[in-house]
Amino acid sequence: MTVTKSIKVKNKNHVRMGKRDVIYNIAAICVFTLIALICFYPFYYLMICTISNQKMVDLNQILFLPHGINFKNYVEIFQVQNLANSAFISVARTICTTALSLVCTSYMAYFFTKTNMWGRKFWYRFTVITMYFSAGMIPEYLNNRMLGLTNSFGIYVIPAAISVYNMVLVKTNIESMSPELEESAYLDGAGYLTTFFKIILPLQTPILATVSLFTAVNQWNDFFTTKLYITNTKLYTLQYLLYELLQQVTAAAEQINNANPYASITPTGIRLTLTAIVIIPIICVYPFVQRFYVKGIMVGAVKG
Template structure:
């Protein structure tokens, strides 16, 4: 009985500690969300802490109706979907090749690839390389440079090395070629780590704005993150212009620099947060197995 009592106390303490930890993790985003839907004049005064007051959604309506938002959202979605797919394919295929003992000079090529993860030519040489490849002001500048992520390749390679070789040997005896073994055996069995690196790539593609800043001058190719980044930098002047064109008696819904920054934060963060729960199971399993060794 005494042991059961100790177990109950231990569980209660655990629930309290992890409950507090979960609250600390969730509250910042909750705070941002309630401030985006509360009266903007109260938000500016710091009076919204736990519960929303004067609920309205004009901040989101105003931001989503701004010039370029819809078009840039399409560009961001396309680069995220296509970039993630090709990145996962490139990393997994490269990893599959490096798991083969028959690969010519495997150790040399593996080290040659891995060293690029630690050393970069620098911003100017990379820019010149992108220019010589004819990728400036093209959609493919978002896709091609990130098609073979080395870190993701290492994770996938480690996972694939745990697949029993007998499966591929049996398939090879039955006449399966290299690509058949890759698509029919290696990829399906590596689904947990594939989901993990896909999530890494998805977050990177969705949040990226530096490549737009450096390589894109065509307004039609601007990503959502870059457009919002510009709005964020100009939030003071944009909010002032918005207020000048609105009825000042409706101060609760007139956008302010603070409400604009908070709304942009939610718009950028929410899509990834909606995707993550569906991939969490694979993500946890994949990262635990794939990161055991390099």
């Protein structure tokens, strides 16, 4: 009679961690968790202060938990004149500028990769110089005024159509691609436009996501363009409206309280609430492009 015994075979590839490795891993987890909490806490503190009792906020009695939860700050702030219109202008500006910049910047980068382009090195160097030297604020203002861009939505979109820094990132990424892809497209009868939109552009998702994040954040946070070129209140962005209210925060709080005696709005409450309203959209969008961010930076910065 044959007896078959089951023999457990240990995985030879399994490496058992020593005590030092375990201690190191625990310490690393604790340190990075602490760093994450330190980074997260300012946003958390901002949000709980906007919904807490404003007197306790002014006395710095809010640390970890909200007290006297209410949404009076948001209710009153959303009743500020032109807030909805300014939010629409900011969103429209961010979307339009980002879309136009992606197409123009990536197309410009694509042509700078063409070795048969006449004067390619000269024009590329000439373009890169503008990253370090500019004409100055006054010539730029006069130029935009002569183009009829002052007091128009175009001032938000047209001057930001091309970013040289982003163009360099995209150009470096395109140069790292295999040239056989373009050659096969040319053999099939495709031209530059067809090759760009159907071959090159779809393969640039990581770097384009990174560039779009750069552009969107820059456009969303910018208020100086409005301050310099816009006098029509219907074209004010949300950030410029925030800037105006922060400059007159005490008067704004008194105006709200006079209109509604039960509001109990303080200057600190206005600052915190407006800041929260402005940063929430970016915080919500970032997780969707975060997975492309690191890869896009690496492939755009290192040619390989």
